[in-house]
Amino acid sequence: MDINTLEDEVFALSSSSGKKYNLPEIKGTLGPKGIDIRKLYAESDLVAYDPGLGNTGSCESKITFIDGDKGVLLYRGYPIEQLSENASFPEISYLLLNGELPTEGQLATFDGQLKSHTMLHEQIRNFFNGFRRDAHPMAMLCGTVGGLSAFYHDRLDISKAEDRELSALRLIAKMPTIAAWAHSYSQGYPFAYPRNDLGFSENFIHMLFSRPSENYKVNPVLARAMDRILILHADHEQNASTSTVRLAGSTGANPFACIASGIAALWGPAHGGANEAVLRMLGQIGDVKNIPAFIQKVKNKEDGVKLMGFGHRVYKNFDPRAKIMQRTCQEVLGELDIKHEPLLELAVELERIALADDYFVSRKLYPNVDFYSGIILKAMGIPTSMFTVLFAVARTGGWVAQWKEMIEQPGQRISRPRQIYIGAPKRDFVAINQRG
Template sequence: MHDPKSETATLHAGGASMQAPLLKGTMGPDVADLRGIQQNLGIFSFDPGLTGTATCTSKITFIDGDAGTLLHRGYPIEDLALNASFTETAYLLLYGELPTTPQYQAFQADMNTHRLLNEQIRNFFNGFRRDAHPMAILCGTVGALSAFYHDGLDISQAEDRDLSARRLIAKVPTIAAWAYKYSIGEPFIYPDEEMSFSENFLHMLFARPGNHYRVNPVLARAMDRILLLHADHEQNASTTTVRLVGSTGANPYACISAGIAALWGPAHGGANEAALNMLQSIGTREGIPSFLEQVKDKNSSVRLMGFGHRVYKNFDPRAKILQATCHEVISELGLERDPLLDLAKELERVATEDDYFVSRKLYPNVDFYSGLILKALGIPTSMFTVLFAVARTVGWVSQWKEMIEDPAGRITRPRQLYVGETKREFVSMSDRG
């Protein structure tokens, strides 16, 4: 990664200077190595939000926001979404290569056996109120898995890391589905080892005892694409949280639980729910023009949710795939006349033909279409972020494994710019009046 003869950046502070090597990745901009800045210059760098700071090296995911590029282990997301399954992509993220047929079959069979939860975990759900948010149930239950699966916790052993990673990918969907069933007062549905990942997940969500539920293949494919397209997205807030907690040597279940907690924040994992809430606030097709005028008003706080992206400055490569999938689902379910979905299609048309939004490259993103698909599938908005967590668990465990296996890894310990009081003398209470 780093050639000692490569270019350097010269930094000056207080009469001192240092040469910061420019680290070159296989893709993307050079990164200035500032690890010696305190020792050489006696200063720290200040980067709130870490938006201009590389906190690790990684071989998993590459994003070029200006070009609208998203690669997993070098494969374009478009190729994976159209040609691979979520399970294949999970294998790719974990191990770096697409599986051969024997590898895929063995991986799928192993994952199927791990779907089942320890029966005592059922008791956890009874401790939550019926109106508990499914994310609260998911976060708490995943964090408690280490109490049930003691083998696989020695993170210094490759076999244990692999076992825990596979368990998490397989068991999080079961916990998520049971959290939903608990919230609506329906019996839990156990995983079916004969079904694919997405078929099984839909079955656990919507099947009922005594009522045979047939998983629609069009809907299963849509769910598989949603999960695949959300599987990993480089060093975002929740992934960084998983790596930070993992750097302490915490068990993998605690690390993924921390990632779920970070994802729960509305600024991170709640964008598709926000997009649906926006549509509901618009109400009807007739309300679109006035709504968009409010969006354009600089003095207004109204925002166009589900359009544009903080990373992608051109277009979100995942959005075009989900756009087609969204229309497939709506057609399959005969929901062309659903008022909310009809409103969404009209908003999409008007906004993408409006020079104001086109010139600012505010195109519909993955959250806009995923929210519509989930709504069409009958999944309540309270479950949207849970679905996100089910998908992102694959990325989290892949990033966690990579972090643990990095010989240069160390505990994360950021610094701060202190702006509080300087040293003061203590005054006894009797003298404070």
């Protein structure tokens, strides 16, 4: 089977039977061109085969662009480096949802809208009482977010723009409260309610760590670090969890159910749990002197040892978020006066040795965003079990933007992937006493 380019920007697919089928080309603003195969099966009885969908464009989107070869990440056209230095998480959420950075007045309105929805229905406290104390916080987050539709079912008509907007605000605003309550419940602490006199990240940290017995003051350096972490994780194109949200959303499911499905997908260790894996790896290495031996085990594939926090499915260069995270890590450790953090020393030396080794450089295995984020969160006092929960808080902005974009696109259809069937051919039923 051959694909040839014709002069009028149409691809001609030649099958083994000699038949040709014309496939139109699709051009984006940036990145690779596409081949429109929507009519392929109807016209040729052929389907595209792409396990993992790594080479399949499942949608058109204006939200996020990644150039993995050059290490570029853009939100609505803006470089992540500029946004993480100059914007707040509510600004980024507004940008992802609306396509443009807000004016001062628009941001003030949007921030006020978010603050008006930070509270949870009081009966949601009963959800947490139904969980075991040792339940994973992601289980609590997934279950509680899915249950929000039982409390906020008054405005769930996804055909109405105002209902979609309200659902987006509710999800972005309430996610930190749910996350903080999951943390408090697992630790046996009383729930802290939102404080609308604080900024988004300040309020989140306050709910995580404040106790009724003392006056807790949020460190501005840690609040800024949290803001950066949320911004850097806010969206990342059509990854597994975002694709799951879109897949669920294509059925017309309510937005709370769609975001819960994204949380479930994010929970996988190959997706949202990578920063936890980095900390486990550093703990297993134990000491800087053990790094060379560890590196050799990584190179010897028979040992099955992986270098966590290096490399990325999309980035074949430095993950642009990793450099920002490394600098933020140094700021946090400096602010907390952690001069000799063993894990950081291990991470820095591991990075130095790996990047000087042609084995990793030739394979373009550079540090990714997860390599340093786990160290930051650990230094801030956040337990490992909460790392993916924080990821979900950040990614909610992107999820609702992607969901909203999909719902509003003309001609949106339910997602229904095809398959290549490799099972048994048609056969007749055999009575049980004749099976041998």
